[in-house]
Amino acid sequence: ESTGRGGDGAEFYSMRGFAVQPTMVNGMASITNAGLDPANIETIEIVKGPSGTLFGGNVISYGGLINVVTKKPHNQSRGEINFTNGGFGLRRITADYNLPLSKQLAIRVNAANSSEDSFQDAGFSKSTYIAPSLLFKASDKLQFLINSEMRFAESANAPMIFLSRYSPLSFQTMDLFEKSYRKSFTANSLSISNPSFGFQGQMLYTLSKQWKSQTILSSSNTTSDGYYHYLWDSANGSDFTRFISKRDGKTRASGIQQNFNGDFLLGKLRNRLVIGLDYLEKTIDNSSSGWVAHGLVSLKNQKDDGKLTPQAVDQSLLNVFEGVSSVKTKISSVYASDVINLSKNLSAMLSLRLDHFEGQPNYYSTEKIKSQ
Template identity: 55%
Template structure:
């Protein structure tokens, strides 16, 4: 550790950065910066959660916001570390890079979800999201099918990334981070006003990092140009683009056997192999990703604005994917391997009309929209073949781990070309009606037509409603709220074991929720307390081999969430959260395997997050700051089935700390993650060791 600190400190003095002198900010820009610095853990208003501008305290839906200021303070270099600041969310799977669903999986309100939304629009990826272009992350809770459809979100909610946008003055920053496990990361964020109407902003990151295990690495390059153009007082354009090129060698997922009596009863063998990756740096996966969003805003009148959006996403997978599967003898795991070559593409078109008007004396805020989404995936993969056995008791691995050796193994195993394509055509309307200054109600509905063009052609139509009410006990300070929200899942025709297709009607999830929101003491304390209950009906369930599917399953998920953000005194910022979730399968249409059990995707029952920082604002220590916090998760069953058994991952508490020195031009930060080098795991019918203690040092030059 001492050697790492000395090396890192020396980097501070060896890195030099060239920059231009800045133009003076406008008064409005200065005010905006001051507000962000004072309340850097909050964004009180969102334009995407309800698809209209709405303050948090008047929104009947619960969401958490993770700001870019908080991520900078914590020296966040990956998406998972950012999400650790949100209440009630935890990672189940790391990114596998495989086609279609290779992004990270998280659990929220008892259901798995992936980060697939950017600025409220589809943003597909098979790898991971770089935080450099993130202004804030909105973790939106509950089934949100009415405004966001069903193809890219879950019953637990959605993760929406709000990107950085161009602004009217010149400015930016360049940063360099270095740390343990070979971390080298350089980032840039530059905003250039081309003239008084056109501004260009470019964010970029290049990162190399090794695994904490004996093999594995990630190497990525990211660039995101965005352009804003104000044509006149009525018409403006905003174009966002993102290009990612990521190559990695990922440790194989370690699956417990889901079809036989569980043969593991302790963590001993997994702890013995905590640092073993069971891969090599030759077995790499490449995940190029592209996202583009072009938006046109036209002010029709003082009361109505038109928003026209075209978005395009592409995520490719090219390389080796392998996993380990429990042999059922309490020691051995079979390795299965393939070489993937696939591409997922998404095209989305939206037309929204956003209004703020009165009928009589009653204020209405309304969005009326149509949405067309096309998703298609093309695969040309090698076949799946066995590649050795991993024995945990000895660490022995009989597989081939060279790229040439695996290529020889997979020769002539080509599985053929496959394609899948789905279309969704939707229309929705949502209205927030202020009955009085303190009482408002929301009513929303979506009509959704799903068209499957895969295998057997099929289409179905679904109606999804949403209702909410907010009463502000103290206007703009304290409100009570309640909501009824619906989510749904369209099911394409499903191939059964007998090689025939079955059609299933849409699944539905219905949530009711009520709680309290506060924004007290000149906006320096914000809190949300809520209780929710989600019932899922008509769930399609399968056997362990995913060969037989039946519809009619039912799941109940309920719990409480408490979120807290505060700036009680100058320089002190706190963000904290607690969640408890109780989920249960109440009906299993197939074979009663899951009845009475907590779903494996539900993750830990209890989650706690905390981060507090203090920055000295005057005196001889002015500019210095300190931060401390961490996360706690209760024990949870990653395998939990009748006739098979339960395997429990232990609870854990991870603590982190940071020191920083900040001036108008420079920021120097030292961050320690997993301060006490705790061994801990994540999983979803899998057992995945998580990163041990790491040290990151960062230097930023601002201009």
């Protein structure tokens, strides 16, 4: 589930024991602090295991990567509207409309509006999403593809629970947690907003029967604005301390990529080769409040002595502030990868990538890398 916090607020998944987030769209970095909307998703590609030679290491993890492939315009007039109504206040409407304006030009728009309550005593999520795209075929060899998406999301989520790392586990059974299953320990007024915007432009050119050129420009911008809190284990078998902060952060990523894709024979062996250059710049701005203890949650007594209103939380946060900061990373890369078909059932891949880093790798870094 998305936390909405700045820097890494998107959904977390586990692959090979490592945390993985969906940080790529159509093979390019696209950062969000909220959840994905499936309205514009054609397929989801997952690479399990090391993939740094193809995609670098700044927006993926050791576990692998998740790449979202978006829907694209085509040459048929087609439209679709869906409405979903479900339990716990679920309401969702989606629309998908494709319109060819000529043999060379087509547009497609996907949109969605969603709202949902929680099975617990508080919590909600709502969002509005629109994703227009355009395909222009300038000639038999040259075409342009433009994708964009905007999402406006707001949610109030149950706080995450962190068990103490510094003492033995103080809970012997799940009985205490089961008693609190329907309790969220939050309030709908303590919400967080996550507007996001993404843009991607591609130029595809056929050089010959064996070679194609792909040039991609991309940009994404996402914001976290609101309250985020978590419960910290007091290591006494009952109590958790609520820590809360008012987050105010923005994450921006922009990149340019040039690929040359070849599909040819060397002797009797089929080779599929990609040679490319890539530049990525990522910036995280932060002007959030600090963190403050705000209430004690007792599982044994089923009590929460924190006052869960924006006014009470703002009063607690009055004298704590993280300060204004900005973290920037610049990565220049060159890479090559070749998949060789040794037989019908056996292939081998050889890959090489060189990255040049500048800046701070992430929000928590204290040292700046001048050149690496």
